[in-house]
Amino acid sequence: MTPNAATPAGSDAELQLGEGGNLRHLLTLKGMTRKAMIDLLDAAESFLSPPGDPPQRSNILAGRTVGNLFFEASTRTRASFDLAGRRLGADVLNLDVNTSSRKKGESILDTIYTLEAMAVDFMVVRDAGAGIPAYIARHVKKHVSVLNAGEADVSHPTQGLLDVMTIRHHKPDFANLVVAIVGDIRHSRVARSAAQALRTLEVGELRLVSPPGMAAEDADLEFARRVDKLDDGLRDADVVMALRIQRERIQDIEGIVDIDNYTRDFGVTRERMKLAKPDAIVMHPGPMNRGIEIEGSLADGEQSVITEQVTNGVAIRMAVLAHIARSHGAW
Numbered sequence: 001m002t003p004n005a006a007t008p009a010g011s012d013a014e015l016q017l018g019e020g021g022n023l024r025h026l027l028t029l030k031g032m033t034r035k036a037m038i039d040l041l042d043a044a045e046s047f048l049s050p051p052g053d054p055p056q057r058s059n060i061l062a063g064r065t066v067g068n069l070f071f072e073a074s075t076r077t078r079a080s081f082d083l084a085g086r087r088l089g090a091d092v093l094n095l096d097v098n099t100s101s102r103k104k105g106e107s108i109l110d111t112i113y114t115l116e117a118m119a120v121d122f123m124v125v126r127d128a129g130a131g132i133p134a135y136i137a138r139h140v141k142k143h144v145s146v147l148n149a150g151e152a153d154v155s156h157p158t159q160g161l162l163d164v165m166t167i168r169h170h171k172p173d174f175a176n177l178v179v180a181i182v183g184d185i186r187h188s189r190v191a192r193s194a195a196q197a198l199r200t201l202e203v204g205e206l207r208l209v210s211p212p213g214m215a216a217e218d219a220d221l222e223f224a225r226r227v228d229k230l231d232d233g234l235r236d237a238d239v240v241m242a243l244r245i246q247r248e249r250i251q252d253i254e255g256i257v258d259i260d261n262y263t264r265d266f267g268v269t270r271e272r273m274k275l276a277k278p279d280a281i282v283m284h285p286g287p288m289n290r291g292i293e294i295e296g297s298l299a300d301g302e303q304s305v306i307t308e309q310v311t312n313g314v315a316i317r318m319a320v321l322a323h324i325a326r327s328h329g330a331w
Contacts, residue, residue, distance in 0.1 A: 011030075011031065012027040012028045012030070012031075012134045012155075013027070013028055013030055013031030013032065014031075015027060015134055015137055015138065016028065016137070018327075018328060022327035022328065023036070023320075023323060023324055023327060024145055024324065024328055025133075025137045025145050025146040025147065025148075025324075026146075026147045026148060026157050026158070026320050026324075027133050027134050027137060027146065027148045027155070027157070028148065028155050028157055028193075028196070029155070029157045029160045029161070029193050029196040029197050029200065030155075030196050030220065032196075032200060033200070034200050034201065034202070037161070037164075037197065037200050037201065038201075039323075040161060040316070040319050040320060040323060041161065041164065041165050041168060041316075041319075043319040043322065043323060044161075044165055044312065044315040044316045044318070044319035045315070046319075047087075047314070047315040047318040047319060047322075048311070048312075048315050055083075055087055055314075056087065056315075056318075057087050057088075057089070058087070058088050058089060058318075058322065059088070059089040060088050060089065060322050060325050060326070061085065061088040061089045061090035061321060061322075061325055062089035062090070063089075064089075064090045064091070064121040064122070064325070065090060065091045065092070065093060065118070065119055065120045065121050065122070066081070066085035066090045066091070066092050066093070066120075066121070066122040066124060066321070067092075067093045067095060067115050067120040067122065067123050067124065068081050068082060068085075068092065068093065068094045068095065068124045068149075069095050069111070069115075069123055069124060069125045069126070069127075070094070070095065070096045070124075070126045070149065071096070071125075071126060071127045071128070072126045072127055072128045072150065074126055074149070074150065075286075075287065076285075076286050076287075076310055076313060077126065077149050077150060077156075077158070077159070077313070078094070078096075078126070078149070080310070080313040080314040080317050081124045081147075081149060081317050082094060083314050084314055084317035084318040084321055085122070085321065087314075087318060088318055088321055088322060088325075090121075090122075090321075093115075093118075093120060095115075108132065108135070108136065109136075109139055112136055112139065112140060116140065116141055116144060120144070121143065121144060121145065122144070122145050122146075122147060122321065122324075123136060123140065123144060123145070123146050123147070124147045124149045125146060125147070125148060125149055125151075126149040126150040126151075127150075127151060127152070128152055129151075129152055130151060130152040130153075130154045131151070131152075131154075132151060132152075133146055133147075133148040133151050133155075143328075145324050145328060147320065147321075150189060151189060152189065153186075153187045153188060153189050153192075154189055154192065155189050155192060155193055156189040156190050156192075156193045157193050158313065158316050158317055158320060159189075159190050159193055159194070159285055159313070160190070160192075160193030160194045160195075160196060160197040161197060161316045161320075162309055162312045162313040162315075162316040163190075163193075163194045163197065163241070163283065163285070163309065164194070164197040164198060164201060165312045165315070165316060166281075166283065166305050166308055166309050166312050167179070167239055167281070167283075169305075169308070169312075170281050170305065171238050171239060171281070174198070174201045174202055174203045174204070175202055175203070175204050176204050177203050177204050177205070177238045177239060178204060178205045178207065178236060178237045178238050178239070179198055179203055179205070179206050179207065179237065179238065179239040179240075179241070180207040180209050180227075180233045180234055180237040180239065180240050180241070180276075181194060181195070181206070181207070181208055181209065181241045181243065182209040182210070182230065182233060182234075182240060182241065182242050182243065182266060182268055182293070183209075183210060183214070183242055183243030183244065183245065183266065183293050184210065184214045184243050184244065184245045185208045185209075185210045185214055185215060185216045185221075185243070186210070186213075186214045186215060186216055186217060187214070188243050190243060190285045191208065191216070191243060192216075192218070192220075192221070194241065195208070195221055195224060196220075199223060205225060206223070206224040206225065207224065207225045207226075207227050207233045207237070208221065208224045208225070208226055208227065209227045209228075209229075209230060209232075209233030209234075209266070210226075210227075210228065210266070211228065211262070211265070211266060212228055214245075215228070230265060230266050230268075230272060231272070231275055234268075234272055234273065234275040234276050235275045235276070236275075236276065236277055237275075237276040237277065237280055238276070238277055238279075238280055238281070239280065239281055239283065240268060240273065240276055240280055240281070240282050240283065241282075241283040241284065241285070242268045242282070242283070242284045242288075242293045242294040243284075243285070243293060244284075244287065244288065244289050244292070244293050245259075245262070245289070245292070245293065262292065262293075263291065263292050263293075266293070267291075267292060267293055267294065267295065268282070268293065268294045268295065268298065269294075269295040269298060270295055270297060270298045270301065273298060273303065280303060281303055281304075281305045282294075282298055282299070282301070282303045282304045282305065282306070283304075283305055283306060283309060284299065284306050284309075285309065286306070286309075286310070288306075
């Protein structure tokens with residue numbers, strides 16, 4: 001596999017490529033080629049096991065160290081990167097905001113240089129600040145790789161990959177799919193990365209369904225159809241992904257959306273899913289607020305692939321780590 005992309009100089013997409021166009025960092029899905037993305041999805045399939053079987057393992061990262069630098073809360077992403085590193089044979093170091101010296105005023109680069117001195121080879125970074133993963137990638141030594149595990153409201157590339165991997169398991173013909181992403185689009189890095197991945201895979205129609213105050217403003221998402229009524233967004237959809245309201249990123253939530261009416265107008269329920277195609281699948285990146293953006297019985301029902309998303313997340317993160325280990329010329 002050789003992910004590559006034709007991108008403007010200085011972009012995150014260009015920065016993430018090493019010598020020969022190989023993937024050195026994973027900062028964004030924007031600009032990633034269709035072939036590169038499919039190669040990663042195909043590789044992730046090899047890391048899946050049938051339910052109940054022992055997980056797939058490899059020693060490709062034996063002797064290497066993965067540092068999980070989570071300066072923002074996480075359950076699924078952090079746990080899956082931890083498992084991914086260990087199942088590939090790496091030593092894994094977990095660092096969070098409550099134990100980091102950044103809380104004492106240490107600069108992000110001093111934190112990074114300290115970890116480099118401890119021979120950390122992969123730095124998996126989640127931060128509430130936009131641009132932090134790319135900033136770190138510009139300053140690490142040549143042998144170090146940076147993986148974006150969630151960046152402000154900007155990007156969450158491994159989430160985008162696991163989402164399209166899950167869709168591909170059930171609906172492989174992307175060109176004829178209607179995908180509806182419902183909820184707080186404006187503040188969601190998940191929505192942005194999923195949209196980028198779906199665009200690369202040439203999805204038939206992407207609907208971004210939200211109240212006006214939560215609609216996307218990005219020029220990069222102009223290819224998607226904006227919808228401000230849930231019924232219109234769900235009608236004849238093949239895939240429905242519900243998103244939670246990103247309260248931590250909204251200073252004046254009352255000025256953006258009427259919370260009391262949100263569930264009534266935009267909550268995805270079993271009854272409303274009758275507007276979608278009978279075999280439509282239901283997704284959610286987690287954490288879920290049951291009874292707000294999604295009905296609990298729907299999340300647990302036969303249309304739901306939410307736990308499959310979690311399973312695929314470990315496989316995707318193993319695939320990304322393994323690919324970089326194989327292709328990074330500095331090693």
